[in-house]
Every structure is written in structure tokens, then in C-alpha cells.
Amino acid sequence: MRAAETDWVSVCPVAELEPFWGEAALIHGRQVALFLLPDAVVRAVSNQDPVTMSFVMSRGIVGSRGDRATVASPLNKQVYDLETGECLSAEGPALSVFPVRIVAGAVEVGFRSA
Numbered sequence: 001m002r003a004a005e006t007d008w009v010s011v012c013p014v015a016e017l018e019p020f021w022g023e024a025a026l027i028h029g030r031q032v033a034l035f036l037l038p039d040a041v042v043r044a045v046s047n048q049d050p051v052t053m054s055f056v057m058s059r060g061i062v063g064s065r066g067d068r069a070t071v072a073s074p075l076n077k078q079v080y081d082l083e084t085g086e087c088l089s090a091e092g093p094a095l096s097v098f099p100v101r102i103v104a105g106a107v108e109v110g111f112r113s114a
Helices: none
Strands: 005-013 022-027 030-036 042-046 061-065 068-072 079-081 100-103 106-113
Touching (some): 005 030, 022 106, 030 068, 030 106, 061 079
Antiparallel strands (some): 005 106, 022 030, 030 042, 061 068, 068 079
């Protein structure tokens, strides 16, 4: 049995992202929301709100809870940890997260392949 590998997809130059402002991308048929944080870290999460199933997370409000970077759904205001996807405001489904790396100034998002 072969272990799952990560397929990296180049999405955009990191210079095209603005701090605290989400951008949506369609990658392999999945909508992903990208967020550039002030410390130059880029986070990628599903653009689909896990409660309403609407594709709106890229329009969420970026903030923090302690030292954890967060995004609040623009619809029902659930707050999610941008690193883990954990719902911090109430018990509820987590937000899917994706690994991100920067290669030669480009944002790459990782997907698991079988």
C-alpha cells in the first residue's frame, strides 16, 4: 500500500495577496480561501462555510484569539482557527485546512493524493 503524498499546486504570486484580505481560488475543482497574515504566513482553508455550506469564507473577517489567527464566517460569525480549522466560537464542524508553502515567491497549496 502506497502512502499518501502531497501534490503541490501553484496558485498565485504571494505579492498579489493583501494582509487580512481573503482571496478565493479554484484548485482541482475545490474552492480554497487564501489568507496572508501580517507575519508573512499564508494560510489556506476551504472556501465553504461548514455550517451553511455556502462558499463565502474568503470574505470572512480575519482576526485573532490570543496568538491564534482566525477567520469569522461572514454569515453566522462562527470563528475558526486558520491553522487547525477548529471552530472556536461554539461546538460545530471544523473548517478544512490545506498545507501551504512559498516557492520562488509563489503560493503553493498542497493536496493529498492516494
